[in-house]
């Protein structure tokens with residue numbers, strides 16, 4: 904449930920970019936996903952995109968849908984303010 908997930912600010916998310924902290928997280932439509940297990944997000948980079956940020960808008964230009972998130976766990980909610 905959404906209410907049970909921890910909230911993170913944009914700056915907390917920014918540290919999970921695969922460089923500053925060991926975690927590799929990305930936000931999509933308010934949810935934060937842990938993509939640390941993905942070969943395709945190694946070191947926080949995925950094609951021209953970096954982890955540690957909200958990539959909701961960028962997905963429109965991706966060659967895939969948001970079905971790619973299905974195998975990843977939601978670890979939190981992105982705080983909107």
Ligand code: HEM
Nearest residue numbers: 931941942943950952958959961962964965966967971972
């Ligand atoms: C230029 C933009 C992008 C390119 C060329 C790209 C390319 C790809 C390719 C080729 C795959 C693996 C094949 C597939 O599942 O279709 C993939 C997987 C994935 N992409 Fe992207 N992508 C882009 C943007 C994005 C964005 C903006 C996000 C996040 C909002 C994203 C999230 C993911 C995730 C989570 C996976 C699954 C990784 C896995 O299963 O290990 N991608 N992407």
